[in-house]
Amino acid sequence: MAADIDGFLPDExxxxxxxxxxxxDAIRLAGEGLVAGGFTTPAYTDQMIETVEKMGPYIVIAPGLALAHSRPSDAVLKTGLSWVRLSAPVEFGSKKNDPVSLVIGLAGRDENEHIGVMSAIAGALVNPKKTAELASAATPEAIRDILKR
Structure with missing residues (x-):
């Protein structure tokens, strides 16, 4: 995945x-990034919000981090990610991991791609040093470089 991060996470x-x-609103922003990257249609954004409404804030997978996603659907054009760093954190309703300041949008064309991309990103984000670097990285290029390491 590391070599493909540029394709999965373009500047847009x-x-x-x-x-x-x-x-x-935070999920809508992640959806905007997925649409801008050419990964989804706007309908996928609504699906991500509906998923949290039905399932609860399980997408808040670590302190300050939400992985916004929904099931593969016709609204997913190709597998990819969006990266939303909030200027001020928001509450998702996760007792353990709120508030959230980083929302990663994930769109997968099928379950295998979905899980593969999700696990690669999660692997990078369990490293506290990388997480701190990501929080202050100034550009998309800097963020991709940190993820590739």
Whole structure:
């Protein structure tokens, strides 16, 4: 995955230091990044929000980090990611991991691609040193470089 990160996470899919009024707004921003990256149609954004409404805030997978996604669907054009760093954290309703300041949008064309991309990103984000570097990285290129290491 590391070699393919440029294709899965193009500059257009980044929104850095942007405000969100609540968790739905944060997911909408992640959806905007997925659409801008050419990975999904806007319908996928609604599906990601519906998933949290039905399943709860299970997408908040680590302190300060939400992995916004839904099941593969016709709204997914190709597998990819968006990266939203919020200017101020928002609550998703996760007792353990709120508030969230990083929302990664994930779109997978099928279960295998979905899980493969998700596990590669999660692997990078369990490293506290990398997480701290990602929080302050100034550009999409810098973020991709950290993820590739």
């Amino acid at each position: 899919a980044f929104l850095l230091d942007v405000p969100a009024s609540d968790w739905k």
